[in-house]
Amino acid sequence: MRKLSGSQMLTGGTGVVLMLWPLFVPGGDLYCRVLGWSFFFAALALAWNILALTGSISIGHTAFFGLGAYTSALMSHYTHLSPFICVILGGASGMVYGALWHFVFKPLRGARFALATLASVEIPRVIVDNWEGLTFGSLGLVGIEAFSGVQPGGMDLSPGESLKSQYYLLLFMMASYLLIHHRAVRSRWGWAMRAVREDETAAGSIGVPVHRIRFCAVTFSAALTGICGAVYSHLMGLIEPSLVFSLHLSAMPLVLSIFGGRYQIAGPVLGSLILYPLDQLFFHAWFPSAHAALYGLVIVLTLIHFPSGIGTWLQKKLT
Numbered sequence: 001m002r003k004l005s006g007s008q009m010l011t012g013g014t015g016v017v018l019m020l021w022p023l024f025v026p027g028g029d030l031y032c033r034v035l036g037w038s039f040f041f042a043a044l045a046l047a048w049n050i051l052a053l054t055g056s057i058s059i060g061h062t063a064f065f066g067l068g069a070y071t072s073a074l075m076s077h078y079t080h081l082s083p084f085i086c087v088i089l090g091g092a093s094g095m096v097y098g099a100l101w102h103f104v105f106k107p108l109r110g111a112r113f114a115l116a117t118l119a120s121v122e123i124p125r126v127i128v129d130n131w132e133g134l135t136f137g138s139l140g141l142v143g144i145e146a147f148s149g150v151q152p153g154g155m156d157l158s159p160g161e162s163l164k165s166q167y168y169l170l171l172f173m174m175a176s177y178l179l180i181h182h183r184a185v186r187s188r189w190g191w192a193m194r195a196v197r198e199d200e201t202a203a204g205s206i207g208v209p210v211h212r213i214r215f216c217a218v219t220f221s222a223a224l225t226g227i228c229g230a231v232y233s234h235l236m237g238l239i240e241p242s243l244v245f246s247l248h249l250s251a252m253p254l255v256l257s258i259f260g261g262r263y264q265i266a267g268p269v270l271g272s273l274i275l276y277p278l279d280q281l282f283f284h285a286w287f288p289s290a291h292a293a294l295y296g297l298v299i300v301l302t303l304i305h306f307p308s309g310i311g312t313w314l315q316k317k318l319t
Helices: 006-024 029-052 062-079 083-105 110-120 122-130 163-186 188-198 200-205 210-236 247-260 267-286 293-305 310-318
Strands: none
Touching: 006 163, 029 163, 029 210, 029 247, 029 267, 062 083, 062 122, 062 210, 062 247, 083 110, 083 210, 110 122, 163 188, 163 210, 163 267, 188 200, 188 210, 200 210, 247 267, 247 293, 247 310, 267 293, 267 310
């Protein structure tokens, strides 16, 4: 039987604790909320990182997030479909815009690609902001239908009403994204993305379909990000253009992934589970108007002292 490494034991132990503690800690609503949203941003960072594995750095992923949020919210508002179906449609809208990214930005690399992704956020934002007859414009959309509950074994699991139910929904979402990210890193597709990242010309010369690999990465990443936006709209119950197309939402997955380790399977998760609770429980209380500066400071310190991310440093310590 293969012996588990220190990092694998730590990961497994952390997962068990995250699953069980809400069942035995009464009155933990604050921690359920903070950790639940940590899981959400971990999922968002994992989705972002799938594209980053090819070496392409996006600072415009909030375009997919906002499209997913608005698609799901508007479909729910006009058609009254189940929120779960609307979430899938939100992911599909992100995928379509991701495919458009691939064909328009195909010749761009490095900083030019990053700037182009940032500029692309303005297209859906301006459309949503000005198409008042459909999207309600800058006023946003309120009263978005929450996720309906299920009652296994007599327990009421309603993410729209119960913080513990929301906690487990977001934990499941993060775990699903982590499994997808694991497959993306360890599969043949993952090795192909690594080859493209290291040397695109050499990868093409040995038969790696470079453009197909990039297309799959950007559309898959965009679909997962669109799903995140759709889930966000139904959990929050309201959205507006300045909220779901914000630069903050573009920067968050980048910061969390770089801090945790972009090339580590659970690096983005580690970054989110450390930084988001630290920000919400400590820095936000101490510096209410300047707590976001934490993320800028973290990026600077990480690039100087942990260029491969804290996950790589931790893995070395545990092996």
